[in-house]
Every structure is written in C-alpha cells, then in structure tokens.
Amino acid sequence: MPSIRQNAYSDVLPDFRNLGVIARVLLAVNGAALAAALFAARDLVQAADLFVQAATVLEPLLLACIVMLAAASPLLGRLAYWKGCATVLVIVIALTGAAYAAVSAVAADASEDTDLVRMLVLSAVVAALLLGYFRLLAKAYSPALAEARLQALQARIRPHFLFNSLNTVLSLLRRDPKRAERALEDLADLFRTLMSEPRQFVRLADEIALLERYAALEQLRLGERLQISWELDAAPVDALLPPLVLQPLLENAVHHGVEPGTGPGSVLVRIERRGDRVFARIENPYIEEQQKRAGNRMALDNIRERLLLFFDAEARIRTSSAGSIYRVEIEMPYRTEAPAAARPGTA
Numbered sequence: 001m002p003s004i005r006q007n008a009y010s011d012v013l014p015d016f017r018n019l020g021v022i023a024r025v026l027l028a029v030n031g032a033a034l035a036a037a038l039f040a041a042r043d044l045v046q047a048a049d050l051f052v053q054a055a056t057v058l059e060p061l062l063l064a065c066i067v068m069l070a071a072a073s074p075l076l077g078r079l080a081y082w083k084g085c086a087t088v089l090v091i092v093i094a095l096t097g098a099a100y101a102a103v104s105a106v107a108a109d110a111s112e113d114t115d116l117v118r119m120l121v122l123s124a125v126v127a128a129l130l131l132g133y134f135r136l137l138a139k140a141y142s143p144a145l146a147e148a149r150l151q152a153l154q155a156r157i158r159p160h161f162l163f164n165s166l167n168t169v170l171s172l173l174r175r176d177p178k179r180a181e182r183a184l185e186d187l188a189d190l191f192r193t194l195m196s197e198p199r200q201f202v203r204l205a206d207e208i209a210l211l212e213r214y215a216a217l218e219q220l221r222l223g224e225r226l227q228i229s230w231e232l233d234a235a236p237v238d239a240l241l242p243p244l245v246l247q248p249l250l251e252n253a254v255h256h257g258v259e260p261g262t263g264p265g266s267v268l269v270r271i272e273r274r275g276d277r278v279f280a281r282i283e284n285p286y287i288e289e290q291q292k293r294a295g296n297r298m299a300l301d302n303i304r305e306r307l308l309l310f311f312d313a314e315a316r317i318r319t320s321s322a323g324s325i326y327r328v329e330i331e332m333p334y335r336t337e338a339p340a341a342a343r344p345g346t347a
Contacts, residue, residue, distance in 0.1 A: 011081040012081060012138070013077060013084045013085070013134075015077070016069035016076070017070045017073050018311075018312050019312070020312030022066055022070075025062075026062065028130060029062055029130075030062075033051060033055070034047075037050040061095060061099040064099070072091065088127060088131060093120055096123040100116050100120075162187075162191075165217050165221070168183065168220045169184055182216075183217060186216050186217050189213050190247075200243070201240040203240060204235060204237050204238070204241055205238070207247070208232060208237070208246075210247050211250055214247055224264060225264050226254065226267070228266075228267045229266065231272075232269070236278060239336065240335050241310075241332055242306050242309075242310045246282075246330075248299050248302075249280075250269065250282060252284075252299055252300075253267045253282050253283070253328075256284070256287065257284030266285065267282065268281070269282055275334075277331055277332070278331070278332045278333070279330070280332075281327060281330075282328050283326065284325075285324060285325070285326070286326040300328070303330075307330070311332060315330070318331075
C-alpha cells in the first residue's frame, strides 16, 4: 500500500565546503597514492620515496582542486546533477593540465605527452570514483533511511507529556479559561512542529519560540519548581538548524534534572554566535541516576545522529557534569541559506 505522502529525491552533488567532504577527499586521494606507491615499490623504503615524490605534485594539485570546488560549490549546487558532475570533471582535468604544464616548465627533462594523457585520465577516474562514492553515501542515508530516522526522533517527545499537558489544561479550564486557552495553543504549535517535514531546516527564531512554548507548558505543570534562565541576547535568530534539536534537550533537562527533585530546579538556556559558529548550552541540576538513564542517552544519541545527517562533521554535541550541574553543549555552523539537501556531505 503506498504511503500518503511520497517525496521524490533527486541526486545532488556534495557540498565541497563541508569539512567532512574535504576530509574524505584528502584521505581517499592520499590513500590511493600511498597504495600505488606500495604496489610499485620493492620495499617500504622505496615506497616512502615514491610517495614523497608523488606528493610534491599531488598535494598542490589536490589543494587547488579543493579550493576551486569549494569556491564553485554554490554554483555547482544549482546545476542539474549530471551537469554538475561534468563541470567537476572539467575543473579537475583543467587544473591537472595546468599543474602538469607548471611542472614541465621547471623540470630539466620534460615528460612526454603520454605522461600528460596518463595524468589527465587518472585524475578524471579518481574524481569520477569520488563522485560515485559521495552519491552512494548520500543514498545510504537518504531518502527513506534518513527520513525515517528523523521522523523517529520527532516521535521521541514522550507520550505522557501530552497527557500531562492535557490534564494541566483541564484543571485550568474552570478557574482560568484564558490561561487554559493559551496552553492549548502552545500545545498545538508544539505538535504541529512534530508533524512538519523533518528534512527541512528551520530558523533559530522559530526553534526558540518552540522552546518557550514548551517551557510554558511545563511551567503550568511544575509551577515554581521550574526556574528557567534565558540567555538569548547574542542568539543569531536568522541561523538555520535542523528542527527539534534544542527542544528535546530542554525536555531532558526538565525531566531528568528538575522533575525528580523535591525543591526548585534551575535550568539555563544559552544560545550565542561566535564568528561562523552557533553555540547552544543547556544546564540543569545533576542527578546522577537520572542522567544515566537509557531514555536520556537515547535522546542524546538521536540528536547526535540528526546533527550528523544535516551537518556531517561540522557539528558536534558534548555533555559534561561539574558538581551539581549537568551541561549539554551543541556547536553548529552558522548558516542563513538552506543547502540543496540535508544529507551527509551536502549539508
């Protein structure tokens, strides 16, 4: 039986500005060069010598290709996939030819034309193999698998939170109807976000609004026991980030740090921009047995995977505890334009 909504996903080129893509290119090309040197050499000493000789030409050429492709990445992202692949191959071949000409100009014994053809063919083959690898990598994470993972994370908001919130609203209906109405509006906004497209980026301003609605609902339930400090003056509200990355962290802070306690619990929410990075920190009281519960670790692992799916190696999440404080920190690239696709290597 077909699903109600079926999305068509087209192939996209990797974002050559992404640190994960750059690292994979460097490792793959240098690994191939090392393997070729080991294959051609009689022993390890000769292999090391061959690799060093190859690196004198390979590394400047590789750096030039990375810089050129990074600069052209926005343009490449707007091209059809196969046209983009052809453009990448043209760039790589042109830079290889230029590198060969530069080396031949300074070399005492200029190589023959057959060496030029060999270099051009080899560089084109390596570039084509890397493009194929990134295409397979993207397909391994999307569409169906990545979207299923993202939707699973969105479903992680605990069902009993919904029931607790509804019970809180019911208790307010007669004694404070206006407050009950506002609570229902907050609840509707929260679950509308849950049903939104999981592969789309959202503005930080919208995610902060979601945090505030969630906090308002929990405030109704916990009253003065929940004390939240908001440090958002330096938050870049135009930044784009994956949906529902921060809200589960605030939910964890309330559920594992405030709710089990007997007295008031303080939660800190700080979001700021430092250069081209966005930092978010959430602190809550540290209750050791609560922070080690499977539910908390599962939520953190899910968020870590969500950041990987959207940002590859350019985002990270860290947890730490100091005394009576438990801290979760997220670091993401600051972006205001949505990429072509939220997949590894394309974010």
